[in-house]
Amino acid sequence: MFGKTKRVAGILLASCMIATAFAGCGGDGGSTTTSSSGGGDATSSGGTTDNTATAVSVDDMLKDADLALDTEGKDTEVKLKVWAPADALKVFQAQCDEFVKSFPDRKIKIEVVAQGESDAAANVMNDPEAAADVFAFASDQASNLYPNAFVMPVREDFAASIKADNMSAAVDVVTHDGNIVAFPETGDNGYFVYYNKSLISADEIKSIESIMKVCDDKDKQFIMNLGNGYYGCVIPLTAGGTYELDAEGYQVLNYDKDKVVKTAKAFADVLANNSHFSSADTDKVLASNLKQGKALAGVSGTWKKSAIEAALGGNFACAKLPTIKIDGTDTDMVSMFGYKIIGVNSNTKAPYTAQALAYYLTGEKCQTERMEQLGWGPSIQKLVDSDTVKNDACLSAVYAQREHSVPQIGLAGSFWDPTGAFGSYVVEKKNDLSEEGIAKAYDSMYNNITAK
Amino acid sequence: MIKSYKTRRMVGLGVVYAILTILSIIWVLPLVWIVMTSFSGEDAAFIDHVIPSKWTFHNYVQLFTDKAIFNYPRAFMNTLIIAIFSCIISTLSVLMVAYTFSRLRFKARKAYMNVAMILGMFPGFMTMIAIYYILKTIGLSQSIVGLIVVYSAGASLGFFISKGFFDTVPKALDEAATIDGATKNQIFWQIILPMAKPIVVYTVITSFISPWTDFIMARMLLRDAIDQYTVALVLWNMTDKEKVDQFFYRFCAGSVIVAIPITAVFLKMQKFYVEGITGGAVKG
Numbered sequence: 137m138f139g140k141t142k143r144v145a146g147i148l149l150a151s152c153m154i155a156t157a158f159a160g161c162g163g164d165g166g167s168t169t170t171s172s173s174g175g176g177d178a179t180s181s182g183g184t185t186d187n188t189a190t191a192v193s194v195d196d197m198l199k200d201a202d203l204a205l206d207t208e209g210k211d212t213e214v215k216l217k218v219w220a221p222a223d224a225l226k227v228f229q230a231q232c233d234e235f236v237k238s239f240p241d242r243k244i245k246i247e248v249v250a251q252g253e254s255d256a257a258a259n260v261m262n263d264p265e266a267a268a269d270v271f272a273f274a275s276d277q278a279s280n281l282y283p284n285a286f287v288m289p290v291r292e293d294f295a296a297s298i299k300a301d302n303m304s305a306a307v308d309v310v311t312h313d314g315n316i317v318a319f320p321e322t323g324d325n326g327y328f329v330y331y332n333k334s335l336i337s338a339d340e341i342k343s344i345e346s347i348m349k350v351c352d353d354k355d356k357q358f359i360m361n362l363g364n365g366y367y368g369c370v371i372p373l374t375a376g377g378t379y380e381l382d383a384e385g386y387q388v389l390n391y392d393k394d395k396v397v398k399t400a401k402a403f404a405d406v407l408a409n410n411s412h413f414s415s416a417d418t419d420k421v422l423a424s425n426l427k428q429g430k431a432l433a434g435v436s437g438t439w440k441k442s443a444i445e446a447a448l449g450g451n452f453a454c455a456k457l458p459t460i461k462i463d464g465t466d467t468d469m470v471s472m473f474g475y476k477i478i479g480v481n482s483n484t485k486a487p488y489t490a491q492a493l494a495y496y497l498t499g500e501k502c503q504t505e506r507m508e509q510l511g512w513g514p515s516i517q518k519l520v521d522s523d524t525v526k527n528d529a530c531l532s533a534v535y536a537q538r539e540h541s542v543p544q545i546g547l548a549g550s551f552w553d554p555t556g557a558f559g560s561y562v563v564e565k566k567n568d569l570s571e572e573g574i575a576k577a578y579d580s581m582y583n584n585i586t587a588k
Numbered sequence: 589m590i591k592s593y594k595t596r597r598m599v600g601l602g603v604v605y606a607i608l609t610i611l612s613i614i615w616v617l618p619l620v621w622i623v624m625t626s627f628s629g630e631d632a633a634f635i636d637h638v639i640p641s642k643w644t645f646h647n648y649v650q651l652f653t654d655k656a657i658f659n660y661p662r663a664f665m666n667t668l669i670i671a672i673f674s675c676i677i678s679t680l681s682v683l684m685v686a687y688t689f690s691r692l693r694f695k696a697r698k699a700y701m702n703v704a705m706i707l708g709m710f711p712g713f714m715t716m717i718a719i720y721y722i723l724k725t726i727g728l729s730q731s732i733v734g735l736i737v738v739y740s741a742g743a744s745l746g747f748f749i750s751k752g753f754f755d756t757v758p759k760a761l762d763e764a765a766t767i768d769g770a771t772k773n774q775i776f777w778q779i780i781l782p783m784a785k786p787i788v789v790y791t792v793i794t795s796f797i798s799p800w801t802d803f804i805m806a807r808m809l810l811r812d813a814i815d816q817y818t819v820a821l822v823l824w825n826m827t828d829k830e831k832v833d834q835f836f837y838r839f840c841a842g843s844v845i846v847a848i849p850i851t852a853v854f855l856k857m858q859k860f861y862v863e864g865i866t867g868g869a870v871k872g
Contacts, residue, residue: 219812222657223830249812250657252828259811263720266729266811419829424632443833447632 213243214486216493219251219271223442227509228497235496244489253476257281260481269484270494272321275309275475276544279381282312287479288487290316294495301500305543306515309475318479319498322506323520324513325474325544327367328537330444331433332426333453343466344406344458347433351412359414359422359434362403365552366472367418367435368559373470373542374460375399380546387548387585397575400562402462404569408562415563423447441511441530454533456540473541475515507531554584626840633836647841658835660842662815663822666732668849670818671800673736678743678795683788686750687776691762708745713804720808730813735806739799753787754780789857796853801846819846 220228225248232246249268251259257277260267264286273281281287290298295316299307306320331341335354340346351358361367375395380388407413416425418436425431427447435457436444445452457469478498484490496502503514507524513531514520525531558581561567562574621638629642651660689701719738720729728734757780765775781788803820810816823842826835 217812221830222825250814251812252825252830254828263724263811266724268812420832421634423833424634427632428635439830440833443830447833 213245214489216244216246216270216484216486216490217268218246218248218493218497219256219268220248221252221272222250224506224510224512225250227506231497231502231505232493235493242489246493257286260286260479264481264483267481267483269481269486269490270478270497271481272476272478274325274544275477276547278309278312278318278477278545279385279547281479282317283385285482287317288482288484288491290319290480290495291491294319294491298498301516301518303515303517303520305473305538305541306475309543309545310477318477319494320475320515321478321498321503322476322512323515323538324438324531324534325476326471326534326537326541327435327437328457328471328533329433329435329455330422330426330440330448331453331455332429332431332448332451334451335429335432338453338455341433341453341455342458344460344469347458348406348410348412351432352410354432355412356429357412357414357425357431357434359416359418359425359431361418361435362407362415362563363556363560364417365555365559368556369472369551370457370469371400371403371559371562372396372555373472374462374467376470378542379551381548384588385548386588387551389582389585391582393575393578393582397571397578399460399462399467400558400574400578401569401571402460404562404574406460408565408567408569413563415560438511438513438530438534445530452529454530456533456536468540470540470542471537472544473538474544476512548585550585550587554581557581557584622840623844626837626844628837628840630837633833647837648845651838651841651845657831658822658826658838659815659817660819660822660838663817663819664845666816667800667818667820670732670735670739671796671849674739674743674799675792675796677736677740679788679791681740681744682747682750682791682795683781683784684776685744686747686754687780689747690751690754691759691775691780692772704745704747708748712742716804716808719805723809729809730811730816732816732818734809735799735818738805738809739795739802743795750784750787750791753784757783785860789860793853793857797850800850 218228218232229246229248232248236244236246251268251271253272253274256271256273257280260271260273261280261284290310298310298316298319302320303323306323307316310316310318310320329341335356336347336350340350347358350356362370372389372391375392375398377389377391377396379390382388414431418434419440422431422434422436423440423443424447426434426444457471459466459468461467478494480487480490480494498515500516500519503512503516503519504524506512507514507519511528511530513525513534514522519525520535525535558577561577562569567573567577624638624640626647627643627645628640629644629646630640655661689697723729723734723737728737761779761783762775765779770778801820802818803824806818806821807824810818810821819842823839823846825831826839826842832839
């Protein structure tokens, strides 16, 4: 495993040095820092990646591909396998075909295979050799993939443009030990409120108090799966909590106990005694309950968009998570926010082409296409600020929520269940919901998560 | 105390039937539910009433016509091929091994049987990872051929039941056949097998059902080879959180259809179950 990584890294490094030598920028001492061939004159116009100051242009990639020919072969066919979710297969295949077209001299064959992002990492780790060369995964799997070098570190010139173009949090989730190790693909893997705008207005959806009031008036549900750690963490995060992993991979929680307990008490006060609040599994029931008019709003993520849009039709609307009154002030709920990432398998037989492909797929052109055709939120800052995002109900809610979020990275497996248990404790009427009772539940959550 | 024998009997039977009725309702309800749901024309996937308000055959039609995301017909054919081949191979090997251990005497027979017994104690999926890497080395991973090999290769370890059955067939038959000049091979095919129909049927059914319903091995071995997927994998993927709202009713329809081949095999084979075992074999 490591041997192979070293070998590939060695090849990369060696070719970087050769590139420097060929570039002929004499200088003294032959430095190894220049790996991007800066002002390559334009010979090809295929593929229209925006040529910003830092971005690597298609021409650069072509040059690089020539370089790659030595190792990956001009005549030998390079075969790459790409993993993408089933419903995005066509878009990815078209983008890969476009990529192949920009290398007319080379024989590249790209096969796009359906593989959900949620278990891509597990499949890569089970058998890296049988896995795809370029694969998409969600940021929560990064902590398993990065330390064990399942993904290949990104070349310096690509890394520089990733850093320059993407939102800073998206860069954080692809950074490991200070190096960029993957390519940010989307910036929308978080949750927010879906609501039926014929039942509740955009103003009323802004605070949890007014939501619950409308629910009571109209006898409808508000659903948020606080019993699941993914959503339950809203309580400690709203209280200003953050998390990280220590050197041995154990969870470190930077929670202020008093604040978390106070925040939890606020959640309990609004939700626990209200029969119109449901902590059912939104992944299962939300679309159905909105469709049947049983619920007026609920918290879920981009993965449910098409189902809920189909369920609500013209009444479909989204908003960021509501505020909650803590100590008399309206406080924004803070959520956990994930990103989708494209990684290059460190076992790939064609590292140059694979990296170029991953770079291309996460570039501005492809992200724009996916935003327009699939409604996927981009990770490139320029696109996040674009009108397409502002005019899209769902995406604008995603990015509004992103302002109040903690990136989903640096989480140990022990985080989820205790956090969920705490969340469901807080909204169960039968529990002791005094500050002491909640403090006790908090302690048990904290100890279970940080136990070594 | 009730005096009349008749009344006592009636009460006793009443209680027994009541218990049986309750049990059968509990047992049948999930089946009825899935069949009903598979014909449901409801708009939403998760509803709070059991009996659908609208009925439709649409779910079945879509299951077989809409192949854009999940290709159920292909998965069905894959599974059928796997199950049929595994069934043929493992039935033959189980019966042959059982015959060998029942009738032939050779060195280390006892030792072999002990080894088989011990190996049989480990659940099959324990060796899953090893199996995967072995198949990968010989290039059979990610294909249904590999799955057929997996399902049939270990099957002959389960020869004990068949061996027990063969042991009950009188040895006198073998001896009579030998005197008439039959070889061991002929005895197996022409004397023992025709008399052992119930156990043949049992072996066929079990060795058909296990590959037909298996999920673990298929998932481990096939990985991203989508065109090789079995029904179990396709159905499982339909319940993914992104897909479940769209595919829930098709999932139910798919689950109902899974039962059809098993039922067919069972109905076809069942009549042999009741036939006498060695009845009328030794005459005169």
